[in-house]
Amino acid sequence: MKKRILLLFGIISVFLLLAGCTEVNKPITAESTGFWNEYIVYPLSWLIVHMADWLGGSFGLSLIVVTIIIRTIILPLMIKQTKSSKAMQALQPEMEALKKKYSSKDQKTQQLLQQETMALFQKHGVNPMAGCFPLIVQMPILIGFYHAISRTRAIAQDNFLWFDLGDKDPYYILPIVAGITTFIQQKMMMAGQTNQNPQMAMMLWMMPIMIVIFALNFPAALSLYWVVGNIFTIVQTYFIKGPELRAPATGKAGGAKK
Structure with missing residues:
Protein backbone atom coordinates (compact mmCIF):
# COMPACT_ATOMS: atom_id res chain seq x y z
CA MET A 1 0.00 0.00 0.00
CA LYS A 2 2.88 2.35 0.74
CA LYS A 3 4.23 1.70 -2.77
CA ARG A 4 0.85 2.65 -4.23
CA ILE A 5 0.83 5.92 -2.30
CA LEU A 6 4.38 6.72 -3.44
CA LEU A 7 3.42 5.86 -7.02
CA LEU A 8 0.38 8.12 -6.77
CA PHE A 9 2.51 11.03 -5.57
CA GLY A 10 5.03 10.33 -8.34
CA ILE A 11 2.31 10.43 -11.01
CA ILE A 12 0.87 13.65 -9.59
CA SER A 13 4.35 15.24 -9.56
CA VAL A 14 4.85 14.32 -13.22
CA PHE A 15 1.38 15.72 -13.98
CA LEU A 16 2.20 19.06 -12.36
CA LEU A 17 5.58 19.20 -14.12
CA LEU A 18 4.17 18.47 -17.58
CA ALA A 19 1.10 20.64 -17.10
CA GLY A 20 3.21 23.65 -16.24
CA CYS A 21 6.32 23.26 -18.35
CA THR A 22 5.63 21.61 -21.72
CA GLU A 23 4.88 24.17 -24.45
CA VAL A 24 1.69 25.17 -22.65
CA ASN A 25 1.60 28.60 -24.33
CA LYS A 26 2.42 27.33 -27.83
CA PRO A 27 -0.64 26.77 -30.10
CA ILE A 28 -1.25 23.16 -31.13
CA THR A 29 -1.68 22.53 -34.87
CA ALA A 30 -1.30 19.72 -37.38
CA GLU A 31 2.26 20.98 -37.94
CA SER A 32 3.26 20.61 -34.26
CA THR A 33 6.13 18.18 -33.88
CA GLY A 34 7.25 15.77 -31.19
CA PHE A 35 5.70 12.57 -29.86
CA TRP A 36 3.69 14.36 -27.16
CA ASN A 37 2.19 16.85 -29.61
CA GLU A 38 1.62 14.49 -32.53
CA TYR A 39 0.17 11.50 -30.70
CA ILE A 40 -1.59 12.91 -27.63
CA VAL A 41 -2.29 16.67 -27.66
CA TYR A 42 -3.17 17.23 -31.32
CA PRO A 43 -5.38 14.09 -31.67
CA LEU A 44 -7.34 15.21 -28.57
CA SER A 45 -7.60 18.75 -29.90
CA TRP A 46 -8.72 17.47 -33.32
CA LEU A 47 -11.29 15.11 -31.79
CA ILE A 48 -12.77 17.78 -29.49
CA VAL A 49 -12.97 20.35 -32.31
CA HIS A 50 -14.57 17.97 -34.83
CA MET A 51 -16.95 16.55 -32.24
CA ALA A 52 -18.04 20.12 -31.46
CA ASP A 53 -18.75 20.65 -35.18
CA TRP A 54 -21.01 17.58 -35.13
CA LEU A 55 -22.75 18.84 -31.96
CA GLY A 56 -23.68 22.30 -33.23
CA GLY A 57 -20.51 24.09 -32.14
CA SER A 58 -20.72 23.25 -28.40
CA PHE A 59 -17.27 22.46 -27.05
CA GLY A 60 -18.78 21.65 -23.64
CA LEU A 61 -20.96 18.89 -25.11
CA SER A 62 -17.98 17.79 -27.18
CA LEU A 63 -15.85 17.39 -24.04
CA ILE A 64 -18.58 15.30 -22.40
CA VAL A 65 -18.91 13.01 -25.44
CA VAL A 66 -15.12 12.69 -25.90
CA THR A 67 -14.74 11.88 -22.19
CA ILE A 68 -17.34 9.11 -22.47
CA ILE A 69 -15.58 7.75 -25.59
CA ILE A 70 -12.22 7.72 -23.81
CA ARG A 71 -13.67 6.13 -20.67
CA THR A 72 -15.34 3.47 -22.81
CA ILE A 73 -12.00 2.70 -24.50
CA ILE A 74 -10.24 2.25 -21.14
CA LEU A 75 -13.23 0.44 -19.63
CA PRO A 76 -11.44 -2.95 -19.66
CA LEU A 77 -8.72 -1.45 -17.44
CA MET A 78 -11.33 0.00 -15.09
CA ILE A 79 -13.11 -3.36 -14.86
CA LYS A 80 -9.75 -5.00 -14.11
CA GLN A 81 -9.17 -2.43 -11.36
CA THR A 82 -12.57 -3.17 -9.82
CA LYS A 83 -12.01 -6.93 -9.95
CA SER A 84 -8.54 -6.48 -8.45
CA SER A 85 -10.06 -4.45 -5.62
CA LYS A 86 -12.59 -7.21 -4.94
CA ALA A 87 -9.85 -9.86 -5.03
CA MET A 88 -7.70 -7.88 -2.59
CA GLN A 89 -10.67 -7.57 -0.26
CA ALA A 90 -11.26 -11.33 -0.39
CA LEU A 91 -7.62 -11.94 0.57
CA GLN A 92 -7.70 -9.65 3.61
CA PRO A 93 -8.33 -12.46 6.17
CA GLU A 94 -5.37 -14.48 4.83
CA MET A 95 -3.15 -11.39 4.77
CA GLU A 96 -4.08 -10.59 8.38
CA ALA A 97 -3.24 -14.18 9.33
CA LEU A 98 0.20 -13.82 7.72
CA LYS A 99 0.81 -10.57 9.60
CA LYS A 100 0.01 -12.31 12.91
CA LYS A 101 2.22 -15.26 11.95
CA TYR A 102 5.14 -12.96 11.14
CA SER A 103 4.48 -10.31 13.77
CA SER A 104 8.13 -9.85 14.69
CA LYS A 105 9.65 -6.62 13.37
CA ASP A 106 13.11 -8.02 12.65
CA GLN A 107 14.32 -7.82 9.05
CA LYS A 108 14.38 -11.58 8.35
CA THR A 109 10.79 -12.02 9.56
CA GLN A 110 9.59 -9.07 7.48
CA GLN A 111 11.30 -10.54 4.41
CA LEU A 112 9.48 -13.81 5.01
CA LEU A 113 6.22 -11.88 5.35
CA GLN A 114 6.82 -10.16 2.01
CA GLN A 115 7.66 -13.48 0.33
CA GLU A 116 4.55 -15.19 1.75
CA THR A 117 2.37 -12.23 0.76
CA MET A 118 3.69 -12.23 -2.82
CA ALA A 119 3.16 -16.00 -2.99
CA LEU A 120 -0.42 -15.46 -1.83
CA PHE A 121 -0.97 -12.87 -4.57
CA GLN A 122 0.51 -15.18 -7.21
CA LYS A 123 -1.58 -18.11 -6.02
CA HIS A 124 -4.80 -16.16 -6.49
CA GLY A 125 -3.63 -14.21 -9.55
CA VAL A 126 -3.88 -10.82 -7.81
CA ASN A 127 -1.74 -7.82 -8.75
CA PRO A 128 -1.69 -5.31 -5.86
CA MET A 129 -0.59 -2.57 -8.27
CA ALA A 130 -3.44 -3.16 -10.72
CA GLY A 131 -5.52 -0.48 -9.01
CA CYS A 132 -2.98 2.14 -10.16
CA PHE A 133 -3.04 1.18 -13.86
CA PRO A 134 -6.15 3.21 -14.79
CA LEU A 135 -4.65 6.26 -13.07
CA ILE A 136 -1.38 5.79 -14.97
CA VAL A 137 -3.32 5.58 -18.25
CA GLN A 138 -5.54 8.54 -17.42
CA MET A 139 -2.77 10.94 -16.42
CA PRO A 140 -1.37 11.44 -19.96
CA ILE A 141 -4.95 11.89 -21.18
CA LEU A 142 -5.65 14.45 -18.43
CA LEU A 165 -13.87 26.27 -20.64
CA GLY A 166 -10.44 27.87 -20.60
CA ASP A 167 -10.81 29.56 -17.20
CA LYS A 168 -11.45 28.49 -13.63
CA ASP A 169 -15.01 27.88 -12.49
CA PRO A 170 -16.03 31.28 -11.01
CA TYR A 171 -18.44 29.69 -8.53
CA TYR A 172 -16.23 26.68 -7.59
CA ILE A 173 -19.14 24.32 -8.30
CA LEU A 174 -17.23 21.97 -10.61
CA PRO A 175 -14.23 21.56 -8.25
CA ILE A 176 -16.58 20.67 -5.38
CA VAL A 177 -18.58 18.24 -7.53
CA ALA A 178 -15.31 16.74 -8.80
CA GLY A 179 -14.21 16.15 -5.20
CA ILE A 180 -17.56 14.69 -4.12
CA THR A 181 -17.78 12.32 -7.10
CA THR A 182 -14.16 11.26 -6.56
CA PHE A 183 -14.99 10.46 -2.93
CA ILE A 184 -18.07 8.44 -3.95
CA GLN A 185 -16.07 6.58 -6.57
CA GLN A 186 -13.26 5.79 -4.10
CA LYS A 187 -15.78 4.76 -1.44
CA MET A 188 -17.45 2.32 -3.84
CA MET A 189 -14.11 0.91 -5.03
CA MET A 190 -12.86 0.43 -1.45
CA ALA A 191 -16.14 -0.87 -0.01
CA GLY A 192 -15.38 -3.09 2.98
CA GLN A 193 -11.62 -2.39 2.95
CA THR A 194 -11.16 0.94 4.72
CA ASN A 195 -12.10 -0.47 8.14
CA GLN A 196 -9.38 -3.09 7.77
CA ASN A 197 -6.68 -0.86 6.29
CA PRO A 198 -6.00 2.63 7.74
CA GLN A 199 -3.86 3.54 4.70
CA MET A 200 -6.83 2.93 2.41
CA ALA A 201 -8.96 5.09 4.66
CA MET A 202 -6.35 7.83 4.27
CA MET A 203 -6.42 7.44 0.46
CA LEU A 204 -10.21 7.71 0.54
CA TRP A 205 -9.90 11.29 1.77
CA MET A 206 -6.55 12.25 0.22
CA MET A 207 -7.53 11.75 -3.42
CA PRO A 208 -10.72 13.90 -3.38
CA ILE A 209 -8.87 16.71 -1.57
CA MET A 210 -6.10 16.69 -4.19
CA ILE A 211 -8.64 16.68 -7.03
CA VAL A 212 -10.40 19.72 -5.53
CA ILE A 213 -7.07 21.55 -5.23
CA PHE A 214 -6.23 20.77 -8.87
CA ALA A 215 -9.72 21.73 -10.07
CA LEU A 216 -9.51 25.09 -8.30
CA ASN A 217 -6.36 25.98 -10.22
CA PHE A 218 -6.91 24.51 -13.69
CA PRO A 219 -9.39 25.30 -16.51
CA ALA A 220 -13.00 24.35 -15.79
CA ALA A 221 -12.94 22.01 -18.81
CA LEU A 222 -10.60 19.70 -16.86
CA SER A 223 -13.04 19.61 -13.95
CA LEU A 224 -15.81 18.82 -16.43
CA TYR A 225 -13.73 15.93 -17.78
CA TRP A 226 -13.12 14.64 -14.24
CA VAL A 227 -16.78 14.93 -13.16
CA VAL A 228 -18.09 13.14 -16.26
CA GLY A 229 -15.42 10.47 -15.91
CA ASN A 230 -16.24 9.96 -12.23
CA ILE A 231 -19.96 9.59 -12.95
CA PHE A 232 -19.11 7.05 -15.65
CA THR A 233 -16.96 5.09 -13.18
CA ILE A 234 -19.60 5.28 -10.41
CA VAL A 235 -22.23 3.78 -12.73
CA GLN A 236 -19.77 1.14 -13.95
CA THR A 237 -18.74 0.20 -10.39
CA TYR A 238 -22.37 -0.02 -9.30
CA PHE A 239 -23.15 -2.58 -12.01
CA ILE A 240 -19.98 -4.59 -11.30
CA LYS A 241 -20.11 -4.45 -7.49
CA GLY A 242 -23.85 -3.80 -7.08
CA PRO A 243 -24.74 -6.89 -5.02
CA GLU A 244 -21.69 -6.35 -2.81
CA LEU A 245 -22.53 -2.66 -2.27
CA ARG A 246 -26.11 -3.51 -1.32
CA ALA A 247 -25.13 -6.43 0.95
CA PRO A 248 -24.65 -4.43 4.21
CA ALA A 249 -28.06 -2.78 3.86
CA THR A 250 -29.69 -6.14 3.06
CA GLY A 251 -28.03 -7.72 6.05
CA LYS A 252 -29.34 -5.03 8.36
CA ALA A 253 -32.80 -5.38 6.95
CA GLY A 254 -32.67 -9.13 7.41
CA GLY A 255 -31.52 -8.72 10.98
CA ALA A 256 -34.41 -6.37 11.72
CA LYS A 257 -36.93 -8.92 10.43
CA LYS A 258 -35.58 -11.54 12.77
Missing part, protein backbone atom coordinates in the same frame (compact mmCIF):
# COMPACT_ATOMS: atom_id res chain seq x y z
CA ILE A 143 -2.44 16.33 -19.24
CA GLY A 144 -3.32 16.08 -22.94
CA PHE A 145 -6.74 17.59 -22.22
CA TYR A 146 -5.07 20.44 -20.35
CA HIS A 147 -2.78 21.18 -23.31
CA ALA A 148 -5.52 20.70 -25.91
CA ILE A 149 -7.76 23.17 -24.09
CA SER A 150 -5.00 25.69 -23.37
CA ARG A 151 -3.39 25.48 -26.79
CA THR A 152 -6.53 25.36 -28.99
CA ARG A 153 -7.92 28.88 -28.96
CA ALA A 154 -11.42 27.86 -30.13
CA ILE A 155 -11.78 25.51 -27.13
CA ALA A 156 -10.28 27.82 -24.52
CA GLN A 157 -12.46 30.77 -25.59
CA ASP A 158 -15.77 28.88 -25.63
CA ASN A 159 -18.19 28.73 -22.71
CA PHE A 160 -20.56 26.08 -21.42
CA LEU A 161 -23.34 26.42 -18.85
CA TRP A 162 -22.04 29.01 -16.32
CA PHE A 163 -18.28 28.77 -16.97
CA ASP A 164 -15.63 29.47 -19.62
Whole structure:
Protein backbone atom coordinates (compact mmCIF):
# COMPACT_ATOMS: atom_id res chain seq x y z
CA MET A 1 0.00 0.00 0.00
CA LYS A 2 2.88 2.35 0.74
CA LYS A 3 4.23 1.70 -2.77
CA ARG A 4 0.85 2.65 -4.23
CA ILE A 5 0.83 5.92 -2.30
CA LEU A 6 4.38 6.72 -3.44
CA LEU A 7 3.42 5.86 -7.02
CA LEU A 8 0.38 8.12 -6.77
CA PHE A 9 2.51 11.03 -5.57
CA GLY A 10 5.03 10.33 -8.34
CA ILE A 11 2.31 10.43 -11.01
CA ILE A 12 0.87 13.65 -9.59
CA SER A 13 4.35 15.24 -9.56
CA VAL A 14 4.85 14.32 -13.22
CA PHE A 15 1.38 15.72 -13.98
CA LEU A 16 2.20 19.06 -12.36
CA LEU A 17 5.58 19.20 -14.12
CA LEU A 18 4.17 18.47 -17.58
CA ALA A 19 1.10 20.64 -17.10
CA GLY A 20 3.21 23.65 -16.24
CA CYS A 21 6.32 23.26 -18.35
CA THR A 22 5.63 21.61 -21.72
CA GLU A 23 4.88 24.17 -24.45
CA VAL A 24 1.69 25.17 -22.65
CA ASN A 25 1.60 28.60 -24.33
CA LYS A 26 2.42 27.33 -27.83
CA PRO A 27 -0.64 26.77 -30.10
CA ILE A 28 -1.25 23.16 -31.13
CA THR A 29 -1.68 22.53 -34.87
CA ALA A 30 -1.30 19.72 -37.38
CA GLU A 31 2.26 20.98 -37.94
CA SER A 32 3.26 20.61 -34.26
CA THR A 33 6.13 18.18 -33.88
CA GLY A 34 7.25 15.77 -31.19
CA PHE A 35 5.70 12.57 -29.86
CA TRP A 36 3.69 14.36 -27.16
CA ASN A 37 2.19 16.85 -29.61
CA GLU A 38 1.62 14.49 -32.53
CA TYR A 39 0.17 11.50 -30.70
CA ILE A 40 -1.59 12.91 -27.63
CA VAL A 41 -2.29 16.67 -27.66
CA TYR A 42 -3.17 17.23 -31.32
CA PRO A 43 -5.38 14.09 -31.67
CA LEU A 44 -7.34 15.21 -28.57
CA SER A 45 -7.60 18.75 -29.90
CA TRP A 46 -8.72 17.47 -33.32
CA LEU A 47 -11.29 15.11 -31.79
CA ILE A 48 -12.77 17.78 -29.49
CA VAL A 49 -12.97 20.35 -32.31
CA HIS A 50 -14.57 17.97 -34.83
CA MET A 51 -16.95 16.55 -32.24
CA ALA A 52 -18.04 20.12 -31.46
CA ASP A 53 -18.75 20.65 -35.18
CA TRP A 54 -21.01 17.58 -35.13
CA LEU A 55 -22.75 18.84 -31.96
CA GLY A 56 -23.68 22.30 -33.23
CA GLY A 57 -20.51 24.09 -32.14
CA SER A 58 -20.72 23.25 -28.40
CA PHE A 59 -17.27 22.46 -27.05
CA GLY A 60 -18.78 21.65 -23.64
CA LEU A 61 -20.96 18.89 -25.11
CA SER A 62 -17.98 17.79 -27.18
CA LEU A 63 -15.85 17.39 -24.04
CA ILE A 64 -18.58 15.30 -22.40
CA VAL A 65 -18.91 13.01 -25.44
CA VAL A 66 -15.12 12.69 -25.90
CA THR A 67 -14.74 11.88 -22.19
CA ILE A 68 -17.34 9.11 -22.47
CA ILE A 69 -15.58 7.75 -25.59
CA ILE A 70 -12.22 7.72 -23.81
CA ARG A 71 -13.67 6.13 -20.67
CA THR A 72 -15.34 3.47 -22.81
CA ILE A 73 -12.00 2.70 -24.50
CA ILE A 74 -10.24 2.25 -21.14
CA LEU A 75 -13.23 0.44 -19.63
CA PRO A 76 -11.44 -2.95 -19.66
CA LEU A 77 -8.72 -1.45 -17.44
CA MET A 78 -11.33 0.00 -15.09
CA ILE A 79 -13.11 -3.36 -14.86
CA LYS A 80 -9.75 -5.00 -14.11
CA GLN A 81 -9.17 -2.43 -11.36
CA THR A 82 -12.57 -3.17 -9.82
CA LYS A 83 -12.01 -6.93 -9.95
CA SER A 84 -8.54 -6.48 -8.45
CA SER A 85 -10.06 -4.45 -5.62
CA LYS A 86 -12.59 -7.21 -4.94
CA ALA A 87 -9.85 -9.86 -5.03
CA MET A 88 -7.70 -7.88 -2.59
CA GLN A 89 -10.67 -7.57 -0.26
CA ALA A 90 -11.26 -11.33 -0.39
CA LEU A 91 -7.62 -11.94 0.57
CA GLN A 92 -7.70 -9.65 3.61
CA PRO A 93 -8.33 -12.46 6.17
CA GLU A 94 -5.37 -14.48 4.83
CA MET A 95 -3.15 -11.39 4.77
CA GLU A 96 -4.08 -10.59 8.38
CA ALA A 97 -3.24 -14.18 9.33
CA LEU A 98 0.20 -13.82 7.72
CA LYS A 99 0.81 -10.57 9.60
CA LYS A 100 0.01 -12.31 12.91
CA LYS A 101 2.22 -15.26 11.95
CA TYR A 102 5.14 -12.96 11.14
CA SER A 103 4.48 -10.31 13.77
CA SER A 104 8.13 -9.85 14.69
CA LYS A 105 9.65 -6.62 13.37
CA ASP A 106 13.11 -8.02 12.65
CA GLN A 107 14.32 -7.82 9.05
CA LYS A 108 14.38 -11.58 8.35
CA THR A 109 10.79 -12.02 9.56
CA GLN A 110 9.59 -9.07 7.48
CA GLN A 111 11.30 -10.54 4.41
CA LEU A 112 9.48 -13.81 5.01
CA LEU A 113 6.22 -11.88 5.35
CA GLN A 114 6.82 -10.16 2.01
CA GLN A 115 7.66 -13.48 0.33
CA GLU A 116 4.55 -15.19 1.75
CA THR A 117 2.37 -12.23 0.76
CA MET A 118 3.69 -12.23 -2.82
CA ALA A 119 3.16 -16.00 -2.99
CA LEU A 120 -0.42 -15.46 -1.83
CA PHE A 121 -0.97 -12.87 -4.57
CA GLN A 122 0.51 -15.18 -7.21
CA LYS A 123 -1.58 -18.11 -6.02
CA HIS A 124 -4.80 -16.16 -6.49
CA GLY A 125 -3.63 -14.21 -9.55
CA VAL A 126 -3.88 -10.82 -7.81
CA ASN A 127 -1.74 -7.82 -8.75
CA PRO A 128 -1.69 -5.31 -5.86
CA MET A 129 -0.59 -2.57 -8.27
CA ALA A 130 -3.44 -3.16 -10.72
CA GLY A 131 -5.52 -0.48 -9.01
CA CYS A 132 -2.98 2.14 -10.16
CA PHE A 133 -3.04 1.18 -13.86
CA PRO A 134 -6.15 3.21 -14.79
CA LEU A 135 -4.65 6.26 -13.07
CA ILE A 136 -1.38 5.79 -14.97
CA VAL A 137 -3.32 5.58 -18.25
CA GLN A 138 -5.54 8.54 -17.42
CA MET A 139 -2.77 10.94 -16.42
CA PRO A 140 -1.37 11.44 -19.96
CA ILE A 141 -4.95 11.89 -21.18
CA LEU A 142 -5.65 14.45 -18.43
CA ILE A 143 -2.44 16.33 -19.24
CA GLY A 144 -3.32 16.08 -22.94
CA PHE A 145 -6.74 17.59 -22.22
CA TYR A 146 -5.07 20.44 -20.35
CA HIS A 147 -2.78 21.18 -23.31
CA ALA A 148 -5.52 20.70 -25.91
CA ILE A 149 -7.76 23.17 -24.09
CA SER A 150 -5.00 25.69 -23.37
CA ARG A 151 -3.39 25.48 -26.79
CA THR A 152 -6.53 25.36 -28.99
CA ARG A 153 -7.92 28.88 -28.96
CA ALA A 154 -11.42 27.86 -30.13
CA ILE A 155 -11.78 25.51 -27.13
CA ALA A 156 -10.28 27.82 -24.52
CA GLN A 157 -12.46 30.77 -25.59
CA ASP A 158 -15.77 28.88 -25.63
CA ASN A 159 -18.19 28.73 -22.71
CA PHE A 160 -20.56 26.08 -21.42
CA LEU A 161 -23.34 26.42 -18.85
CA TRP A 162 -22.04 29.01 -16.32
CA PHE A 163 -18.28 28.77 -16.97
CA ASP A 164 -15.63 29.47 -19.62
CA LEU A 165 -13.87 26.27 -20.64
CA GLY A 166 -10.44 27.87 -20.60
CA ASP A 167 -10.81 29.56 -17.20
CA LYS A 168 -11.45 28.49 -13.63
CA ASP A 169 -15.01 27.88 -12.49
CA PRO A 170 -16.03 31.28 -11.01
CA TYR A 171 -18.44 29.69 -8.53
CA TYR A 172 -16.23 26.68 -7.59
CA ILE A 173 -19.14 24.32 -8.30
CA LEU A 174 -17.23 21.97 -10.61
CA PRO A 175 -14.23 21.56 -8.25
CA ILE A 176 -16.58 20.67 -5.38
CA VAL A 177 -18.58 18.24 -7.53
CA ALA A 178 -15.31 16.74 -8.80
CA GLY A 179 -14.21 16.15 -5.20
CA ILE A 180 -17.56 14.69 -4.12
CA THR A 181 -17.78 12.32 -7.10
CA THR A 182 -14.16 11.26 -6.56
CA PHE A 183 -14.99 10.46 -2.93
CA ILE A 184 -18.07 8.44 -3.95
CA GLN A 185 -16.07 6.58 -6.57
CA GLN A 186 -13.26 5.79 -4.10
CA LYS A 187 -15.78 4.76 -1.44
CA MET A 188 -17.45 2.32 -3.84
CA MET A 189 -14.11 0.91 -5.03
CA MET A 190 -12.86 0.43 -1.45
CA ALA A 191 -16.14 -0.87 -0.01
CA GLY A 192 -15.38 -3.09 2.98
CA GLN A 193 -11.62 -2.39 2.95
CA THR A 194 -11.16 0.94 4.72
CA ASN A 195 -12.10 -0.47 8.14
CA GLN A 196 -9.38 -3.09 7.77
CA ASN A 197 -6.68 -0.86 6.29
CA PRO A 198 -6.00 2.63 7.74
CA GLN A 199 -3.86 3.54 4.70
CA MET A 200 -6.83 2.93 2.41
CA ALA A 201 -8.96 5.09 4.66
CA MET A 202 -6.35 7.83 4.27
CA MET A 203 -6.42 7.44 0.46
CA LEU A 204 -10.21 7.71 0.54
CA TRP A 205 -9.90 11.29 1.77
CA MET A 206 -6.55 12.25 0.22
CA MET A 207 -7.53 11.75 -3.42
CA PRO A 208 -10.72 13.90 -3.38
CA ILE A 209 -8.87 16.71 -1.57
CA MET A 210 -6.10 16.69 -4.19
CA ILE A 211 -8.64 16.68 -7.03
CA VAL A 212 -10.40 19.72 -5.53
CA ILE A 213 -7.07 21.55 -5.23
CA PHE A 214 -6.23 20.77 -8.87
CA ALA A 215 -9.72 21.73 -10.07
CA LEU A 216 -9.51 25.09 -8.30
CA ASN A 217 -6.36 25.98 -10.22
CA PHE A 218 -6.91 24.51 -13.69
CA PRO A 219 -9.39 25.30 -16.51
CA ALA A 220 -13.00 24.35 -15.79
CA ALA A 221 -12.94 22.01 -18.81
CA LEU A 222 -10.60 19.70 -16.86
CA SER A 223 -13.04 19.61 -13.95
CA LEU A 224 -15.81 18.82 -16.43
CA TYR A 225 -13.73 15.93 -17.78
CA TRP A 226 -13.12 14.64 -14.24
CA VAL A 227 -16.78 14.93 -13.16
CA VAL A 228 -18.09 13.14 -16.26
CA GLY A 229 -15.42 10.47 -15.91
CA ASN A 230 -16.24 9.96 -12.23
CA ILE A 231 -19.96 9.59 -12.95
CA PHE A 232 -19.11 7.05 -15.65
CA THR A 233 -16.96 5.09 -13.18
CA ILE A 234 -19.60 5.28 -10.41
CA VAL A 235 -22.23 3.78 -12.73
CA GLN A 236 -19.77 1.14 -13.95
CA THR A 237 -18.74 0.20 -10.39
CA TYR A 238 -22.37 -0.02 -9.30
CA PHE A 239 -23.15 -2.58 -12.01
CA ILE A 240 -19.98 -4.59 -11.30
CA LYS A 241 -20.11 -4.45 -7.49
CA GLY A 242 -23.85 -3.80 -7.08
CA PRO A 243 -24.74 -6.89 -5.02
CA GLU A 244 -21.69 -6.35 -2.81
CA LEU A 245 -22.53 -2.66 -2.27
CA ARG A 246 -26.11 -3.51 -1.32
CA ALA A 247 -25.13 -6.43 0.95
CA PRO A 248 -24.65 -4.43 4.21
CA ALA A 249 -28.06 -2.78 3.86
CA THR A 250 -29.69 -6.14 3.06
CA GLY A 251 -28.03 -7.72 6.05
CA LYS A 252 -29.34 -5.03 8.36
CA ALA A 253 -32.80 -5.38 6.95
CA GLY A 254 -32.67 -9.13 7.41
CA GLY A 255 -31.52 -8.72 10.98
CA ALA A 256 -34.41 -6.37 11.72
CA LYS A 257 -36.93 -8.92 10.43
CA LYS A 258 -35.58 -11.54 12.77
